[in-house]
Amino acid sequence: MRFEGKAHVVGDHIDTDAIIPARFLVTADPGELGKNCMEGLTPGWVRRVSPGDILVAGENFGCGSSREHAPLAILGAGIPVVLAKSFARIFYRNGFNMGLVLLEMGDAIDRLGDGNALVVDVAQGVVENRTTGETFQVRPVPGFMMEMLEAGGLVQYVRRRLGGAA
Amino acid sequence: MGQSLAEKILQRHTNDHVEGPGQIVRCRVSLALANDITAPLAIKSLRAMGVSRVFDPERVVLVCDHFTPNKDIDSAEQVKVVRDFARQFGIVHYYEGGEVGVEHALLPELGLVGPGDVVVGADSHTCTYGGLGAFATGLGSTDVAAAMALGETWFKVPETIRVDLVGTVEPYVSAKDFILEVIGRIGVAGALYKALEFGGPVVDAMSVEGRMTMANMAIEAGGKAGLFAADATTLAYTAAHGRAQDAPIAPDADAGYAQRLRVDATGMSPRVACPHLPENVKPVEEVSGIPVDQVVIGSCTNGRIEDLRVAAAVLRGRKVARGVRLIVLPASPKAYRLALNEGLLEVFLDAGAVVGPPTCGPCLGGHMGILAGGERCLATTNRNFRGRMGSLDSEVYLASPAVAAATAVAGTIIHPAQVAG
Secondary structure (H helix, E strand, C coil), X not given: CEEEEEEEECCCCCEHHHHCCHHHCCCCXXXXXXXXXXCCCCCCHHHHCCCCCEEEECCCECECCCCCHHHHHHHHXXXXXXXXXXXXXXXXXXXXXXXXXXXXXXXXXXXXXXXXXXXXXXXXXXXXXCXXXXXXXCCCCCHHHHHXXXXXXXXXXXXXXXXXXX | CECCHHHHHHHHCCCCCCCCCCCEEEEECCEEEEECCCHHHHHHHHHHCCCCCCCCCCCEEEECCCCCCCCCHHHHHHHHHHHHHHXXXXXXXXXXXXXXXXXXXXXXXXXXXXXXXEEEECCHHHHHHHHHCCEEEECCHHHHXXXXXXXXXXXXXXXXXXXXXXXXXCCCCCHHHHHHHHHHHHCCCCCCCCEEEEECHHHHCCCHHHHHHHHHHHHHHCCCEEEECECHHHHHHHHHCCCXXXXXXXXXXXXXXXXXXXXXXXXXXXXXXXXXXXXXXXXXXXXXXXXXXXXXXXXXXXXXXXXXXXHHHHHCCCCCXXXXXXXXXXXXXXXXXXXXXXXHHHHHHHHCCEECCCCCHHHHCCCCCCECCCCEEEECCCCCCCCCCECCCCEEEECCHHHHHHHHHHCECCCHHHHHC
C-alpha cells in the first residue's frame, strides 16, 4: 500500500466532535459524512482537501466518542491515510476496521508541514516528505491489525469465520 | 507477579494464558451494546458480514437514547432501523420510549451487568460498568457488530495505572470531583491504551453510583477501562437489582502497575473542568464568579438518583437565577420515578428548572439544550470539547451535581457551600 498526497496539518487532541459533530450523525453514508469532515474544527475545512490528500495530526488524534462515523467522514472526504503523533485507542481500532490507514509517527510528526508533498509506504513503514527531502521510518502497523487489513477488514474477517462455521 | 483487575477479568473470558500487558487475547463477551447512533452502522456491518443471527439474543442490548425522543425525521429513521433489526433478530433487550434510560445508567439498574463481566459497547462511555467490577470498554460499531455475531472480540491486555483515594472527604465533594482531579493530573491522553484501577479508603466508602461516575470518565483520560474491585457494597447493589449470584473480585495484592497515583481528599474542594478539554481542571474557587447561561444536570456521568438527590438538596427552597436555564434530565426511568416519589421533581420545578425525559440529548449537542454562539453552560456531563453542546463559539464547564445546582441558583460558578451553607 502506497499513498501520495498533500499534507493537511491539524493539532493535538483532535476529538471526534471536531472530526464530525454529533448533529451530522443522522447518516452512515461516508460520502454524506465526508462533506462535513472537520466541520467541528473549522467550518468549511473539507473544501481544502483533494482526493488522496493526507491528514497529519498531533497527539491523541480521534479522542472522545466511539463513533465510527469519524473514520468514515475522513475516508468520505477522500483522505485514505492519517499520520499522527499518537491515536486515541477506539479511533485506532475503528480506522483499521473501516480501511483507513493510520500510522503513528511520534515526534517525527513535527517534521511534516501543511501543504508538504508526502509519500507513504505502509508495508515498508516509510514516510517521505518530498518537500523537505526527509524520510522517516515509522512504527509498523501491529501484526494482528495488518492481518485484519489483509483479510480485507473486519467485515470480511467475520464473514469468512461464519462461512467456515456453517 | 499478581494480576491487576483488568488482567484478572480478561483471564476469565479467554482460553489464552494472560501473561501481561501488550499481549493480544481473544475474549468471550458477556454483553454487546449499541445505541441509536451507533447501532445502525453495526447493523449495516452485520448485514455485510452475512449474519443471520446474533451470538445470543439475550446478550445483545440496543438502547435508543441519544437523539430520542426522536429529534427529527433522520433520527426517527435511524431508530426505525434499530427497532426493525431488534424485531427480526429477536433481541430481548431493546429499549425505547418509556423504557429507555441513558444506556450506562439503565443497564446496571436492569441488572444486565455484574462483577467480572466483559462488556463491549459502541459507545465510549461503556467504561462506566467498571464501577461494578466489569471490564467494559467502548468500541466502534463494526467491532461491536463482530462481537454481536461471534460472541467474542480481541483486546490488547492493557497496562494499569493504579489510583488510590485517601483522606477525609470534604462537604460537597464527590466522585465527580475525584475523577476530574485525576484527569487534570494525568491529562486527556494520560491513560491512553491503559486501564485505570481505583482503590483506597475513599473508594471503599464510596457508593456504587459514585464509582460508576468515576469509571465513566476513564475515557476522558484516554483510558481503555476504569476499574473498581467488586466488594460487599457492589454485591448489595447488584443483588438489589436482581443479581443474587454475583461474586466479589479484587486485584492481587502484588499486581504490577505501570504507574501509581495518590489523591488525598483532605482539604480538597470541588473541581471544575474548563473549556475546551476535560483536563483543564481547576478548584471551583478559581473559576468562581464566571456567569453561565445554562446548567444541565443529567447524563451517564451524573444523572442517577444520588445525583438528583444532591442537586435537589441544594435547590430546595431556592430559585434558579434570572436569565439562567436549568435543565434536569433524570438518566433512567427508575431515577425519574424515584425522583418523583421523593418529591425531587417538585423541588426542581419550584426552583424554575425544566425537567426532561431520560436522554443523552444536550450532552453531545443532540437536542434539548443546544447552545448558541457566545453562550456558556455548566454541565454534569463528561466532555467539554469545543462545540460539544452546540455552537463552536459556546463554552462548556464540567462539574458535579452540587456545583451545578449551586451555579444555577447563583447564575455564576460557585462553591455549593456559598449557596446552601
